Amino acid sequence: MRFENRTPDESVNYGIEHPLKEFAWLLGGVLGGLFILSLLLGYFAGELAARLPYRYEKNLAAEFGFRSGNGQPDAQAAAIERSLNRLAARLVPHMALPDDMRITVHYDDSPVVNAYATLGGNVVIFKGLLAGMPDENTLAMVLAHEIAHARLRHPVRSLGRGVAFAIVLSAINAGMGHSVASNVLGNAGGLTLLKYSRDQESDADAEALAAVVAAYRHAGGSSEIFQVLEHAAGSEPGRVTMLSTHPLSQDRIDAVAELAKQRGWALDGPRTPLDAVLAGVHADEKPH
Amino acid sequence: MELVFQNLDLFLFLFLLALGFSIGRILELRHYRSIRQREQSLADILAFTNRFPPNPVDRHDVRLVSGAVVISSDYFKQFVAGLRNLVGGRFRGYETLLDRARREAILRMKEDAKRAGYSMIVNVKIENTSISGGRAGTMPSFELLAYGTAIRPARSA
Numbered sequence: 001m002r003f004e005n006r007t008p009d010e011s012v013n014y015g016i017e018h019p020l021k022e023f024a025w026l027l028g029g030v031l032g033g034l035f036i037l038s039l040l041l042g043y044f045a046g047e048l049a050a051r052l053p054y055r056y057e058k059n060l061a062a063e064f065g066f067r068s069g070n071g072q073p074d075a076q077a078a079a080i081e082r083s084l085n086r087l088a089a090r091l092v093p094h095m096a097l098p099d100d101m102r103i104t105v106h107y108d109d110s111p112v113v114n115a116y117a118t119l120g121g122n123v124v125i126f127k128g129l130l131a132g133m134p135d136e137n138t139l140a141m142v143l144a145h146e147i148a149h150a151r152l153r154h155p156v157r158s159l160g161r162g163v164a165f166a167i168v169l170s171a172i173n174a175g176m177g178h179s180v181a182s183n184v185l186g187n188a189g190g191l192t193l194l195k196y197s198r199d200q201e202s203d204a205d206a207e208a209l210a211a212v213v214a215a216y217r218h219a220g221g222s223s224e225i226f227q228v229l230e231h232a233a234g235s236e237p238g239r240v241t242m243l244s245t246h247p248l249s250q251d252r253i254d255a256v257a258e259l260a261k262q263r264g265w266a267l268d269g270p271r272t273p274l275d276a277v278l279a280g281v282h283a284d285e286k287p288h
Numbered sequence: 289m290e291l292v293f294q295n296l297d298l299f300l301f302l303f304l305l306a307l308g309f310s311i312g313r314i315l316e317l318r319h320y321r322s323i324r325q326r327e328q329s330l331a332d333i334l335a336f337t338n339r340f341p342p343n344p345v346d347r348h349d350v351r352l353v354s355g356a357v358v359i360s361s362d363y364f365k366q367f368v369a370g371l372r373n374l375v376g377g378r379f380r381g382y383e384t385l386l387d388r389a390r391r392e393a394i395l396r397m398k399e400d401a402k403r404a405g406y407s408m409i410v411n412v413k414i415e416n417t418s419i420s421g422g423r424a425g426t427m428p429s430f431e432l433l434a435y436g437t438a439i440r441p442a443r444s445a
Contacts, residue, residue, distance in 0.1 A: 003334055003336075003342060004331065004334070005331060005333075005334055005335055007324070007327050007328070007331075008387075008391065013383060013387045014380065014383035014384045014387050015378065015380045015383065017380065019309070019313070019364075019365075019368070019380065019381060020309070022368065022380055022381075023309075023364075023368050023371075026368060026371040026372065026375070027371060029375065030371050030374055030375065
């Protein structure tokens with residue numbers, strides 16, 4: 001009898017498929033699945049967070065060590081903060097805030113052109129933005145917009161979404177999830193990374209416009225804010241971070257104008273000048 | 289350039305992935321060519337899993353022969369296997385890796401037998417040992433050992 005060791009049939013024990021094909025399918029499938037999962041989880045986490053009682057949100061803000069400004073507030077900054085809070089107090093009665101919600105406006109004397117609302121009804125306005133304000137009506141529109149974010153619970157929704165997203169990421173890579181989570185939960189209490197969707201922005205625009213009209217009897221200043229931002233962006237794009245957190249679009253300007261027209265609000269009227277303290281804020285000399 | 293430094297982690301990962309894939313692929317194709325060629329040239333050394341030779345002889349010389357291979361995964365295969373862990377299915381990258389290792393171990397065992405002047409091996413077995421110990425975060429690496437009893441008709445009367 002003759003024996004032989006035949007050569008193995010290479011189609012049995014392993015596939016002849018190109019490894020990149022498998023790689024593409026796997027990567028596409030897994031990333032697609034994670035994308036859908038994070039959208040779903042993010043949506044539900046956001047909705048859940050918005051139903052969180054407000055006092056918990058205040059505790060959260062305290063826990064993350066929210067603080068504004070950079071260092072010791074000087075007398076001038078304190079005066080500016082008082083003026084800003086006075087203006088906010090003028091707007092708040094027109095915005096139907098929940099009973100236990102208190103709006104606190106903070107002033108940050110860095111040259112960034114930005115303003116944001118964060119947990120616990122805290123609103124921060126930067127010197128860069130304040131210096132470009134032509135009158136009180138425009139500033140009121142900015143403040144009312146940020147207060148509207150707080151009223152609509154956008155900061156805590158955004159936080160909930162971010163945390164859910166971080167959890168999904170940590171399922172694949174613990175390190176990556178951790179870095180996203182610590183970004184979302186705010187490095188050093190800034191909480192500036194909370195991002196709002198386009199719909200949230202236009203909801204806040206609409207509420208802000210209604211409040212400004214109620215306070216000043218006309219919608220003047222509501223569209224100037226976009227011009228102020230554009231002007232600042234033209235001179236020094238890097239500083240105008242507001243455009244990245246509040247994307248500028250013609251749609252938003254048009255929507256504001258359209259809303260004013262629908263409700264029969266006056267598009268403009270007598271402007272209120274800024275008070276002496278706020279008018280005294282000027283942009284820094286450019287560093288050489 | 290600034291973009292590269294800011295996302296160094298990501299670029300390093302992509303670089304390692306591309307390196308793992310390209311070098312791993314070249315080596316694998318080259319290895320398969322070598323395996324097929326040596327399987328032809330060692331076809332006269334017969335290996336059986338039976339404990340006794342198919343044509344029993346009265347007196348024969350015996351000798352233990354063995355062939356060992358240590359294999360390790362590459363970055364690309366490991367990444368794909370990581371994705372596989374989520375969805376299940378055939379670990380194709382590891383299938384070729386282990387197939388190469390088994391065939392290489394048998395070839396080395398046959399070469400061992402041939403050098404000693406034997407042309408038949410019975411009772412062939414394959415053992416494997418995990419070197420990485422399956423700990424998380426370590427590159428999977430294994431030793432595959434093929435061994436058997438080489439026999440030939442007794443030369444000394």
